Every structure is written in structure tokens, then in C-alpha cells.
Amino acid sequence: MDRFLYLSFFLLVLPTGVFGATFTFVNRCEDTVWPGVLANAGSPSLDSTGFELPKDSSRSFQAPTGWSGRFWGRTGCKFDDSGSGSCVTADCGSGEVECNGAGAAPPATLAEFTLGTGGQDFYDVSLVDGYNVAMIVEGSGGSGTCASTGCVTDLNQQCPAELRVGDGQACKSACEAFGSPEYCCSGAYNSPATCKPSVYAEMFKSACPRSYSYAYDDPTSTFTCTGADYTVTFCPSMPSQKSSKDTSYTPTTSTNGDGSMTVSGSGSETQTGSGTTESGSGSESGSGSEAMLANGSWLAGLAMGDSTRNLSPSTLRFALITSAALSFFYL
Numbered sequence: 655m656d657r658f659l660y661l662s663f664f665l666l667v668l669p670t671g672v673f674g675a676t677f678t679f680v681n682r683c684e685d686t687v688w689p690g691v692l693a694n695a696g697s698p699s700l701d702s703t704g705f706e707l708p709k710d711s712s713r714s715f716q717a718p719t720g721w722s723g724r725f726w727g728r729t730g731c732k733f734d735d736s737g738s739g740s741c742v743t744a745d746c747g748s749g750e751v752e753c754n755g756a757g758a759a760p761p762a763t764l765a766e767f768t769l770g771t772g773g774q775d776f777y778d779v780s781l782v783d784g785y786n787v788a789m790i791v792e793g794s795g796g797s798g799t800c801a802s803t804g805c806v807t808d809l810n811q812q813c814p815a816e817l818r819v820g821d822g823q824a825c826k827s828a829c830e831a832f833g834s835p836e837y838c839c840s841g842a843y844n845s846p847a848t849c850k851p852s853v854y855a856e857m858f859k860s861a862c863p864r865s866y867s868y869a870y871d872d873p874t875s876t877f878t879c880t881g882a883d884y885t886v887t888f889c890p891s892m893p894s895q896k897s898s899k900d901t902s903y904t905p906t907t908s909t910n911g912d913g914s915m916t917v918s919g920s921g922s923e924t925q926t927g928s929g930t931t932e933s934g935s936g937s938e939s940g941s942g943s944e945a946m947l948a949n950g951s952w953l954a955g956l957a958m959g960d961s962t963r964n965l966s967p968s969t970l971r972f973a974l975i976t977s978a979a980l981s982f983f984y985l
Contacts, residue, residue, distance in 0.1 A: 683889035780866035786824040796882025805862035839869040
């Protein structure tokens with residue numbers, strides 16, 4: 655009985671965030687996208703730093719607590735049989751599919767994350783380095799506001815001639831196009847008080863109101879969630895194929911005594927639909943506990959490496975926790 659009580663307590667209080675987060679990348683574009691991954695200094699590399707993501711496919715990675723870094727989508731890539739090549743937009747310059755610690759050459763739509771260590775995650779989609787592909791970030795399984803963010807508008811079709819790349823493959827930021835301090839928030843313009851949004855930044859903000867449009871666009875562009883997994887979708891439809899969401903968010907900022915800024919907000923989010931689609935086919939509906947109780951036989955197979963079921967990351971996580979706890983229970 656004591657072990658049963660311990661097991662129940664263990665499962666109830668174990669925080670989801672202790673495992674970090676699962677990032678799932680989904681490609682809804684008409685063509686292949688090659689996501690790039692760059693961990694910030696001090697954060698470990700994930701399982702890949704760059705990979706091919708064909709149309710209507712997905713791929714997931716686990717990141718530990720405290721991880722921070724960015725993701726982006728490369729387009730128009732050509733790689734030979736040896737893996738050597740380059741991309742038309744957001745190329746990382748490695749000459750390979752893997753970016754190997756190199757970042758995206760602008761213009762590039764960026765998804766940026768800082769995972770909490772027992773607290774909130776912070777995330778945003780940034781157009782500060784320009785735009786090359788539509789992108790949305792959605793959190794699932796977390797607590798807090800957890801609003802979706804991103805840019806679902808095709809800015810390449812609206813890009814002014816002075817910012818346009820080639821025949822419209824990407825759209826530069828004003829900083830990249832002109833290099834002047836007032837556009838780059840540098841020199842005498844390196845503070846929120848002196849750097850204001852340019853007419854180009856306002857154009858980006860009008861098209862994509864939740865994305866960063868310039869360096870000090872924090873109040874309406876940074877979002878938080880606790881203990882969530884995240885899906886990064888390229889060329890999403892609205893509503894997304896994963897869920898239909900109606901999210902309202904009213905951010906406010908306050909300055910602390912030490913000069914730091916706190917971003918807070920209130921809002922509501924409703925979600926319909928369930929299930930996670932993996933690699934463009936198959937689905938797994940319901941919570942991890944429901945899936946396990948519906949058919950307990952697969953848990954043993956999972957532990958022995960014999961399970962062929964296609965599990966969502968949250969279900970797999972629950973299974974591993976339960977398997978470890980049950981092993982203790984039967985000792």
C-alpha cells in the first residue's frame with residue numbers, strides 16, 4: 655500500500671517541464687523545406703542542426719530544460735548525393751544539409767525559444783532579419799496563456815521592390831537593405847527610447863501583428879507558456895490542420911526596480927480537435943493515460959523495443975514515466 659501511495663504521488667506531482675520540451679516541425683508548403691537549428695551559446699545541440707522536411711511530413715526533437723535557440727526554414731535548396739549544396743533563402747553557409755552551428759543568412763523568418771528551468775518558456779517569431787517563409791508556433795499540453803504566434807501572410811507577395819530578393823523568394827528587413835543605424839537599432843538608436851519602428855517595420859507588423867517587426871518590439875511579440883511541447887509549422891493554413899484556435903491576448907509591460915522588464919498578459923484560448931499527425935499519415939488521439947489504459951499490452955512491447963505503434967511525444971513521455979514508476983512498485 656505504501657508503494658501504491660508513493661506511485662500515485664509520484665505521477666501527480668512530477669512536472670512535465672522537467673523533461674524540457676518536444677519540438678515538432680511540420681511542412682505544409684508546396685515544396686520541401688530544410689529547417690535549420692541553432693542552439694544559443696551554453697545550450698546543447700539537438701539531434702540535428704539541419705534536415706530535409708518534405709511536403710506534408712513532420713519530424714520531432716527533444717530539448718532539455720533551459721535550452722535556448724532558434725529554428726528557421728531554408729527554401730530552394732539543392733544538395734547532391736554527397737550532401738553538398740546550398741539554399742536560395744536562409745542558407746546557413748555550411749555547404750551541407752546540417753548547419754553545424756551556423757545561423758541563417760537573412761532574410762529569414764525565425765522561431766526563437768528559451769525553455770524555462772521549472773518556470774515559464776519564452777518564445778517568439780521574428781521578422782527582424784526579414785522574411786522568407788510563413789511560419790506559426792503552437793504550444794500544447796502546457797499551462798498559462800500559451801498563445802500561438804507567427805506570420806501566416808505571404809510577405810513575399812507584398813514585399814516592396816527595395817526589399818525584394820530576386821523574383822520574390824524572400825523579403826529583406828530595412829536594416830539588411832539599407833544598413834543605417836535608425837533601421838538597425840544600432841549606434842545612437844540602440845535603445846527602446848531612440849529606436850522606433852520604421853515604415854517597413856510597420857508594414858511587417860500590420861501583416862503579422864504577433865511577430866517581431868524590429869528589435870524593440872517586445873510587448874506584443876514575446877509569448878510564454880509553462881511545461882508545453884511546441885509545433886513549428888511552415889506554410890500553415892488558418893485554422894491549422896492540427897486545431898482550430900481563437901486566441902485573444904492583451905500584453906502589458908512593467909519596469910522592475912532593477913531595470914528589467916516584465917511582460918504579462920491576459921487572454922483566452924479555445925481549441926477544437928485532437929490528435930497529432932506524424933510524418934503526414936496516421937494519428938494518435940486522446941491523452942497519454944487514456945491511450946495506455948485502452949490497451950496496456952503495448953507498454954511491455956515499448957519497453958522491449960517491440961512496439962510498432964506511432965505514438966505522440968506526450969504519450970511516449972507518459973509511458974516512460976509510468977514504466978519507471980511501475981518498475982519501482984514491483985521491486
